[in-house]
Amino acid sequence: MALRRRRIEVTGVVQGVGFRPFVVALGQTLGLSGTVANHSRGVSIEVEGEPERVAEFERRLVDEAPPLARVSTCVATDIQAREERPGDMVIVRSAIADGPRALVPPDTATCDDCLRELCDPADRRYRHPFITCTNCGPRLSIITDIPSDRPATTMAGFPLCAECAREYADPADRRHHAQPIACHDCGPTLTLRDAGRPLASDEEALAAAQEALRTGRVVAVKGIGGYHLACDAASAAAVAVLRERKRRPDKPFALMVADLAVADSLIEVDETVAMALTGPDRPIVLARRSRVGWCARAWPPAWTSWA
Ligand SMILES: [Zn+2]
Ligand SMILES: [Zn+2]
Known part of the structure; x- marks a missing residue:
């Protein structure tokens, strides 16, 4: 049977979301050969095999795209078949291309x-x-250029x-080609500083920060998108210090809670609020406070605030 080879140009949020590993896995599952590459406009795919398998590939490419991917356009054209070995689907080096740039995915809460x-x-x-x-993890906050491979x-x-x-190199691993991955042996570490002076590192830094919060101090937590100023929302004195330093006498601060059960004790959690609070982007959600309980007693609360 004659082989069919297609070039498929995909644009949208398709970088930094596991799109290339997904393409490789899909191609291999269907016994197809070809290549996939990031470039500054999106992702470029060449795929070759039996025509109906190639058609199935194109359909599943959009229908089964990774959870964080958003395909805007997908344009396929026939090109000359090369009679490659079936199942030989690989990621190739990113190329620079002119024209509009690929969309950068947002940061996503830990999965x-x-x-x-x-x-x-x-x-x-x-x-x-x-x-x-x-x-999951940071994307927009850590990407310095497109294509967003780790050096960028x-x-x-x-x-x-x-x-x-x-893990990064293994197509079967859930961290295949994930740019921000790290572990205890590589990557950033925790440090606690006071007036610029390092006080503690790693687990000790975390414990000392918890202790500082417990004793009513304000801790600036450096997150992926900036600093969170955090204090104990149940402590009127701690909240007063934060309000004074932020020069924010009245405006509400955001509360940070461990889970939905805690949120439910403070605010009215309906289906919409619950979906927003647990969604992948974990936004700050405006909700009606509960009529009873801790919230009324400690208002105005301030667990965290964006710096
Ligand atoms: Zn994850
Ligand atoms: Zn590591």
């Missing part, structure tokens, strides 16, 4: 798989504060250790 690993003492990323994978992110200064490099 359930990563949260599970974070809390698993047997996992090598147990309590790793910067845990991420192909489906703020993670460029943190070379992958051998184990992370193995």
